[in-house]
Amino acid sequence: MGYKCYIAHNSEGALECYLDKYHDLVIIDNRNNKNFDAEALCRSMRATKASEHSVIVAITKKLPPEKDEPSFLPLLKAGFNRKITENINAHACLNELISLEHGEVRSQLKLRACSALFSALDKVSDAVEITNEDHEIQYWEGTYYTRRKSGDTLGCHCHISPVPGPGGRISHIVTIKNSSHDPTHTERSKETDFTLANGSGILHGIPRRKESLAKIHSMTIEAPITKVINIINAAQESSPITVVQALDKVLEILRTSELYSPYFQTMREDDPMTTDLVGGLVSQKMKKELSTTSQDVNSNSSVKSGHHSHTHIPISPINSLTQVSTNVQKILNTEPSWDFNIIELEVATNKRPLVYLGLKTMARFGVCEFLQTDELTLMNWLALIEANYHAVNPYHNSTHAADVLQASAYFLKCERNKMVLDHADQVACLIAAVIHDVDHPGRSNAFLINERNPLAVLYNDTAVLENHHAALGFQLSWKDDKVSIFKNLNRDEYSSLRENIIDMVLATEMKQHFEHLNKFVNSVNKSTLKMEDTSSMSGNGSPDSMSIMTQLCTPEIRKLIKRMLIKCADVSNPCRQLDLCKIWAIRIAEEYFQQTDDEKQRGLPVVMAVFDRKTCSIPNSQTRFIDVFINDMFDAWDYYCDISELITHLQNNYRYWKEKEEDGIKT
Known part of the structure; x- marks a missing residue:
């Protein structure tokens, strides 16, 4: 019949759809529907201001003749305008729709139009006159002037509303006057007679109506x-x-634009480590103006990023994992365990752990099968990516990439992720881990922005390194047919995989840390906890796992999970066994020391002044980093996928660093 119709099958979907469209007519199935409470849904809709002019109808079951018709009062109190008994006759249902349209719906549309009209009239400062076809005043508001016997003119603001009586004729007039003498109008001489419908009086005045010069139509597109x-x-x-x-x-x-920018109560003048960590990792703004000694920083830049040409594929000494040494093979056999020692693999492979670990891990997840490529192409790709990591970096090198790859693979094997994430998600997570820091210069985003690095200019000071890693990762992947791991995917498969990989790599930017964490906690953990509590209160004992899985498997939720997975893998060092945790702590501190040395030497703003090799306390830096960034994130991740061994390591490592800090040990 030409009606535009929207259908929802649960309360959440119905309410979301209604808040988006504010429909003229809402029909709710009230026939003992198990998916939702019709009366509760109606109350939710009526709680919104826009529902004032919506017609909400309840469909009720047809009862046997011997049963009494139930009272309409409960439905009326819930907010329903009308109820209709179910009917299998299509023509009868169409007649009901026509009746609703020409009855309740059109009446509400007229009321809505009247409401809009009067809202507009309330904002008009000029005189307004509305008449019917017989020129009888239906509404009048403005200032009229009466002339006294003395000849003076008295201005009076007046609102006139006729009141219809029997037969529709106006029987009374309500007039509201607000006297105010306006001497600026005493010279006006033209007078107009206003004859009211019942002839009860004449007003003398000068109605003024400002004509519109243009009709402006505005369309509001609402965000959530x-x-x-x-x-x-x-x-x-x-x-x-x-x-x-x-x-x-x-x-x-x-209404603020910084919804996820946290307020740190611990950031005091006596805690410079926390202040510098947050400022250096979360903020990318310069702390001070560049000094006069760094006016030509680009020409002297020690950070060579954004290469125009990248390393060629190195000749690999292996053709498959079957040809690796016994020692390397023994280390790789522990790859599925959290106790895997990446430093041992780094030494055994002469700082080329990414190729070996990548082949082992990706074989376990069937990456070649998904990409429809062969192992040699994958090995060449891994070798090329690893060659573009800077081995001179103390921390951001291919060993770190391999470590993040192993952590990501470990997280993917948790029971909940195995049910929620599909094969494409797994492959995207592993590839994102491999390329997430490729060509990292060993300097932070803030450093690159401060030195006006070409990468910072290219990416407009926004997620400079993360954008570069993602872009270069794909550039290298299409560099040569020998490394083109995506070449056999169709356009849709490649586009979807690329979108997922880029999203995860960009999620590693620490500036967005708190936003990603808060979204994960509120959208994933809290909603899951709510479902578990509901099941517990209803006496079911355990939550409905299928309901939880259905909620977690939506595209948006899976995106939040994948972001949190790579974020946790990226900064999992404090959750490793103590020996590895200490090595990584020393390496990241050394990289920050080198940045501070470089900044001082070149007269650049010092981003994290506490990372001075002469004065910095590594234990203090670790405890502050854990307090600010790690504890909450891994608590949330542990609740989601149950990784208690990581929390145990984290607690032990924190106690170790705290003891060293209290003993005054800095190195």
Whole structure:
């Protein structure tokens, strides 16, 4: 019949759809539907201001003749306008729709138009006159002037609303006057007579109506946060003053553009380590103006990033994992375990752990099968990627990439991830781990921005390194047919895989750390916890695992999970066994020391001044990093995928660093 129809099968979907469209007519199935509570859904819709002019209809079951018709009062109290008994006759249902359209729906549309009209009239400062076809005044508002016997003119603001009586004829007139003498109008001489419908009087005045020079049409495209603010505004209208004041504070917070920028109470002048860690890793703004000694920093830059040509594929000494040494093979056999020692593999492979570990790990996950490529192409690709990691970097080298790859693979094998993430997700996670720091210069984003590095210019000071890693990873992957691991994928497969990989690599930027963590906690963990609590309260004992899986398997939730997976893998050093944790702590400190030395030598702003090799306390840097970035994230990750052994290592390592810090040991 030409109606535009939207269908939802649960309360959440229905309410979301309604808040997006604010439909004229809502029909809710009230026939003992197990998926939702019809009355509760109606109340939720009525709680919004826009539902004032929506017609909400309940469909009820057809009862046997011997049963009494139930009262409509409960449905009326819930907010329903009307109920209709189910009917298998299609023509009868169409007649009901036509009746609803020409009855309740059109009436509500007229009321909505009237409401909009009067809202507009309330904002008009000029005189307004509305008449019917017989020129009888239906509405009048403005300033009219009466002339006194003395000849003076008295201005009076007046609002006139006729009141219809029997037969539709106007029987009364309500007039609201607000006298105010306006001497600027005393010279006006033209007078107009206003004859009211019942002839009860004449007004003398000068109506003025400002003509519109242009008709402006504006279309509002609402974002989710706008909907949230609108719902809160609607809730305030019927709330006590204390609730209104609290919601005002909520709205003030929601309207800021820095929703996920945390407020650190620990950032005091006596805690420079925390201040520098947060400032150096989260903020990318310069701390001070460049000094006069660094005006030509580009010409003297010691950081060579954004190469125009990249390393050729090195000649590999292996053709497959069957030809590796016994020692390397023995180390690789422990790859699925969290106790895997990447430093041993680094030594055994002469700082080429990524090729060996990559082949082993990706074979276990069937990456070649998914990509429809052969092992030699994959090995060549891994060799090329590893060649573009800087071995001179103390921390951001191919050993770190291999470590992140192993951690990612370990997380992928947790039971929940095996059920939630599909084969394409697994492959995307592994490839993202391999390329996530490729061509890292051993300097931070803030450093590159401060030195006006070409990469910072290219990416507009936004996620400079992360954008570079993702872009270069794909450039290298298409460099040569011998390394082209994506060449056999069709366009849709490649596009989807590429989108996932880029999203994960960009998620490793620490500036977005708290945003990703908060979204994960609120969208994944809290919703899962709510479902578990609901199951517990309903007496079911254990939660409905299928319901939880259905919720976790949506594309948006899976994206949040993959972001958290690579983020945890990227900074998992404090969760490794103590010997490895200490090695990684020394390496990252040395890389920061080199950056500070470089900044001082070239007169650049010192991004993290506490990382001075002469004064820095490594134990202190580790405890602060764990406090600020690690504890909350791994608590959330542990709740999601149950990785208690990591938490045990984390607690032991924290105690170790704390003891060293309290003993005054810095190195």
